[in-house]
Amino acid sequence: MPIASRVSQLHLSGIRTVMALAAERQKRGFPVIHMEVGQPDFPTPAHITEAGFAAARNGFTGYTPNAGVQSLRDSVAARVSTSSGIGVSGANVCITSGAVMALYLTLMAIIEPGDEVLVPDPGWPNYISAVEMAGGTVVPYKLDPSDGYWMDLDTLSSKVSPRCRAIMINYPSNPTGATVSVEKMLKLLKFVEDHNLQVISDEVYEDFVFEGAHVSALSHASRERVIMISGASKSYSMTGWRLGWVVAREEVIQAVSKLVEPIASCPSSVAQAAVEAAINGPQDCVAEMKAAYKRRAEIAVSILEPAGLLISKPTGAFYAMVDISNSNLNSDQFVRRLLEEKGVAAAPGETFGHSARSSIRISTAASDDDVREGCKRIRDFLSLGNLADTA
Numbered sequence: 001m002p003i004a005s006r007v008s009q010l011h012l013s014g015i016r017t018v019m020a021l022a023a024e025r026q027k028r029g030f031p032v033i034h035m036e037v038g039q040p041d042f043p044t045p046a047h048i049t050e051a052g053f054a055a056a057r058n059g060f061t062g063y064t065p066n067a068g069v070q071s072l073r074d075s076v077a078a079r080v081s082t083s084s085g086i087g088v089s090g091a092n093v094c095i096t097s098g099a100v101m102a103l104y105l106t107l108m109a110i111i112e113p114g115d116e117v118l119v120p121d122p123g124w125p126n127y128i129s130a131v132e133m134a135g136g137t138v139v140p141y142k143l144d145p146s147d148g149y150w151m152d153l154d155t156l157s158s159k160v161s162p163r164c165r166a167i168m169i170n171y172p173s174n175p176t177g178a179t180v181s182v183e184k185m186l187k188l189l190k191f192v193e194d195h196n197l198q199v200i201s202d203e204v205y206e207d208f209v210f211e212g213a214h215v216s217a218l219s220h221a222s223r224e225r226v227i228m229i230s231g232a233s234k235s236y237s238m239t240g241w242r243l244g245w246v247v248a249r250e251e252v253i254q255a256v257s258k259l260v261e262p263i264a265s266c267p268s269s270v271a272q273a274a275v276e277a278a279i280n281g282p283q284d285c286v287a288e289m290k291a292a293y294k295r296r297a298e299i300a301v302s303i304l305e306p307a308g309l310l311i312s313k314p315t316g317a318f319y320a321m322v323d324i325s326n327s328n329l330n331s332d333q334f335v336r337r338l339l340e341e342k343g344v345a346a347a348p349g350e351t352f353g354h355s356a357r358s359s360i361r362i363s364t365a366a367s368d369d370d371v372r373e374g375c376k377r378i379r380d381f382l383s384l385g386n387l388a389d390t391a
């Protein structure tokens with residue numbers, strides 16, 4: 001009985017391969033410093049977990065509307081209105097099972113088979129899978145590390161065909177840790193108007209901008225053009241609760257809500273209750289996590305920058321790109337050797353796009369000590385120079 005070809009055509013990320021290798025190494029009794037996964041290392045704050053428990057105990061365990069409970073949609077709308085400075089209502093919000101589902105259903109809602117979507121290189125690998133699963137064609141656009149991982153708009157212009165419908169952007173960025181200025185965002189949004197595109201702005205790291213305020217695409221463009229995606233996973237350290245959202249014009253929200261039905265029926269009821277408590281409760285937990293991510297980024301910079309290995313200083317999220325071009329290994333070989341010889345797990349650059357093939361991504365969502373020790377080992381490994389390809 002054959003398995004459908006869409007499965008073999010799916011490009012899965014190299015991060016999970018490293019995770020599996022690291023787990024295997026640990027099983028063999030060797031310790032591993034984990035810098036491969038983009039997952040907050042903090043537990044979900046207690047008052048949020050409690051709200052989830054309470055919801056379950058009180059019988060809030062049934063299906064909810066497709067788009068989520070109204071009170072959570074309104075809470076997300078209020079949060080987004082405050083952070084973006086534009087009025088958004090619950091009708092502009094659909095709650096989904098994680099931002100990853102928000103992304104997929106958005107693409108399912110706005111593109112026809114064969115439509116093109118501009119996708120950042122380097123960028124989060126799931127953008128490619130989501131576009132392809134929705135029947136679209138990926139058109140990668142390069143981000144320039146020497147310009148804060150920004151795009152050249154003239155080059156971008158040459159990539160816009162009549163079939164191009166949308167551009168994906170992601171600031172603060174996974175994998176680069178880059179953020180965006182208001183000036184740059186305004187230029188991009190003018191470009192988007194001129195070329196009649198939609199912007200899908202993935203803002204899941206919106207709470208982790210180290211200097212100044214987060215720049216949301218929603219704040220600076222006509223709401224007709226912007227679809228914002230975010231969620232609770234990163235902001236409140238809730239990756240396993242699987243709760244995200246789409247914020248967009250009502251027509252898109254109605255389409256996405258309709259698509260939820262055959263795929264999930266609705267997001268988890270107890271997770272929705274927990275996230276409502278997260279959004280409406282004290283935000284000092286978010287500030288504490290942000291301070292930790294900033295401190296860890298500084299630790300990584302202090303070790304990698306003097307050695308000339310940091311591609312660009314991270315200004316947000318919890319990632320940095322490390323230059324491995326003097327190693328003679330491709331990024332896949334490099335992360336395998338790094339794991340075996342130094343006990344450090346990192347993600348291969350290639351998995352984020354062709355332009356990142358001479359780099360690795362480190363996640364600084366690990367303890368201060370692990371970030372320090374992991375970066376030192378990477379530096380020492382790279383100082384060996386041309387590592388022969390013996391792996």
Ligand code: PMP
Binds near residue numbers: 097098
């Ligand atoms: N976008 C980016 C850029 C991410 O890094 C991630 C998670 N790694 C997501 C979206 C998905 O988040 P969620 O857990 O809400 O599905």
